[in-house]
Amino acid sequence: MGIIKDRFKEKADALATEIKSILQEHGNKVIGEVQLSQIYQGMRGMTGLVTETSLLDAQDGIRFRGYSIPELKEKLPAAEGGSEPLPEGLFYLMLVGELPSEDDVQHLTAVWQRRSHVPNHVFATIEALPIATHPMTQFVVAVMALQTESQFAKRYASGLSKKDYWNPVFDDTMDLIARLPRIAAYIYRRKYKNGDHIQPNGLLDWAGNFAHMLGYADDEFKDLMRLYMTIHADHEGGNVSAHTTHLVGSALSDPYLSYAAGMNGLAGPLHGLANQEVIKWIFEMREELNEECPSKEQITAYVKQTLSGGKVVPGYGHAVLRKTDPRFTAQMEFGKKYMPDDQLVKTVWNVYEAVPPVLQTVGKIKNPWPNVDAHSGALLVHYGMVEYEFYTVLFAVSRALGVLASLCWDRALGYPLERPKSVSTEQVRKWLKGEDEIWGE
Ligand SMILES: CC(C)(COP(=O)(O)OP(=O)(O)OC[C@H]1O[C@@H](n2cnc3c(N)ncnc32)[C@H](O)[C@@H]1OP(=O)(O)O)[C@@H](O)C(=O)NCCC(=O)NCCS
Numbered sequence: 001m002g003i004i005k006d007r008f009k010e011k012a013d014a015l016a017t018e019i020k021s022i023l024q025e026h027g028n029k030v031i032g033e034v035q036l037s038q039i040y041q042g043m044r045g046m047t048g049l050v051t052e053t054s055l056l057d058a059q060d061g062i063r064f065r066g067y068s069i070p071e072l073k074e075k076l077p078a079a080e081g082g083s084e085p086l087p088e089g090l091f092y093l094m095l096v097g098e099l100p101s102e103d104d105v106q107h108l109t110a111v112w113q114r115r116s117h118v119p120n121h122v123f124a125t126i127e128a129l130p131i132a133t134h135p136m137t138q139f140v141v142a143v144m145a146l147q148t149e150s151q152f153a154k155r156y157a158s159g160l161s162k163k164d165y166w167n168p169v170f171d172d173t174m175d176l177i178a179r180l181p182r183i184a185a186y187i188y189r190r191k192y193k194n195g196d197h198i199q200p201n202g203l204l205d206w207a208g209n210f211a212h213m214l215g216y217a218d219d220e221f222k223d224l225m226r227l228y229m230t231i232h233a234d235h236e237g238g239n240v241s242a243h244t245t246h247l248v249g250s251a252l253s254d255p256y257l258s259y260a261a262g263m264n265g266l267a268g269p270l271h272g273l274a275n276q277e278v279i280k281w282i283f284e285m286r287e288e289l290n291e292e293c294p295s296k297e298q299i300t301a302y303v304k305q306t307l308s309g310g311k312v313v314p315g316y317g318h319a320v321l322r323k324t325d326p327r328f329t330a331q332m333e334f335g336k337k338y339m340p341d342d343q344l345v346k347t348v349w350n351v352y353e354a355v356p357p358v359l360q361t362v363g364k365i366k367n368p369w370p371n372v373d374a375h376s377g378a379l380l381v382h383y384g385m386v387e388y389e390f391y392t393v394l395f396a397v398s399r400a401l402g403v404l405a406s407l408c409w410d411r412a413l414g415y416p417l418e419r420p421k422s423v424s425t426e427q428v429r430k431w432l433k434g435e436d437e438i439w440g441e
Pocket residue numbers: 044269270271272274307311312313314315316317318319320364365366367371372373
């Protein structure tokens with residue numbers, strides 16, 4: 001652990017110095033203007049955050065420290081016998097800002113194996129919940145129960161200098177990431193496999209071991225988990241889960257509290273829960289049409305029906321992206337390689353052909369193209385994971401990599417409490433009449 005921690009600290013100190021001089025020289029430069037509509041409409045297009053780990057381009061999609069998903073597939077180390085990148089490598093890249101060596105990745109695998117012990121009270125807490133509880137609720141409750149282990153909370157309580165905040169936040173980050181697969185797998189086996197739990201395999205990588213504990217021995221599924229954990233990890237800083245983790249962390253809530261808060265946001269249907277909504281929507285469509293692989297024409301009619309019912313077409317659209325999500329494409333390539341004849345996967349591809357032209361005719365929808373959630377479920381169903389209520393938990397385990405790497409940066413760079421100004425409509429009315437200013441202080 002020492003080596004990665006030291007490298008991170010060296011990079012963070014260098015960036016902190018650079019940011020200080022950037023702000024001294026350019027701190028009063030104006031970077032944009034805010035229109036009234038933006039503060040009523042979810043702050044779309046308003047730059048208001050700094051996130052180092054990844055950057056989203058509306059046309060090209062996500063880049064992690066400058067690398068696109070196809071580039072990462074080439075440049076990040078893969079598991080022995082596997083062909084997808086190891087998420088350990090992506091985490092290293094987001095945290096340190098450089099591509100890892102094979103040794104760096106193996107080192108992280110070993111650290112996370114060593115730190116993966118989950119105390120019994122966490123399992124007891126999960127067991128206290130009714131079995132019908134949504135897996136995301138069980139997951140967040142378990143993370144909250146695990147908060148007893150926070151080193152940041154303990155050290156803060158006993159008096160911690162501001163310049164050392166980053167250190168226990170870094171340790172909590174490593175501990176939490178190490179423990180999440182065990183917690184998630186426990187919830188899955190509890191809810192869907194009669195509590196028949198599977199012990200971790202200390203010889204496997206982080207995602208491979210996760211697949212094993214979920215109960216999927218197939219090597220292809222392990223590779224799918226590596227890909228899944230890599231592509232869902234981060235999507236710059238403004239999405240609900242990343243922004244929430246960052247915001248709550250800015251109150252110096254420890255990484256367990258901050259991550260749990262972010263994951264409550266991921267559990268919303270317009271964010272991470274969309275992955276379960278997509279497969280539910282496809283299953284319902286197949287049932288209603290009584291067709292295993294509906295045609296483009298049938299799907300087009302069904303999409304129109306969804307829209308006329310006042311519902312969103314899950315898996316399509318994005319607040320920032322304006323093209324097909326490269327995370328969708330990466331999954332499509334996986335499907336073409338391993339399961340080109342799977343009827344459900346084919347349906348996802350037919351949906352991809354049918355939906356955008358319909359959404360384009362609606363007019364108000366800014367992005368008619370698929371996002372990451374449009375594809376993931378069908379790949380999981382192929383290997384037998386049909387319990388779609390669990391899918392957002394997989395997303396949550398992956399998202400820990402990005403939001404927690406960012407939290408380490410937040411504390412290492414000494415970022416302050418986040419506290420934007422809000423206004424009331426009453427004040428807006430006065431401002432429109434010229435009776436008051438709209439900005440505070
Ligand atoms: C992701 C999402 C929340 C982005 O929202 P946004 O930034 O407000 O998107 P837009 O600016 O294009 O929205 C404009 C209008 O089109 C609607 N719209 C956007 N995507 C839509 C979709 N897939 N189906 C139906 N309507 C959609 C919005 O609900 C909004 O309607 P309103 O003005 O009546 O409120 C939205 O596209 C959506 O709900 N998609 C489906 C859920 C999903 O896949 N979420 C996962 C995202 S990774």
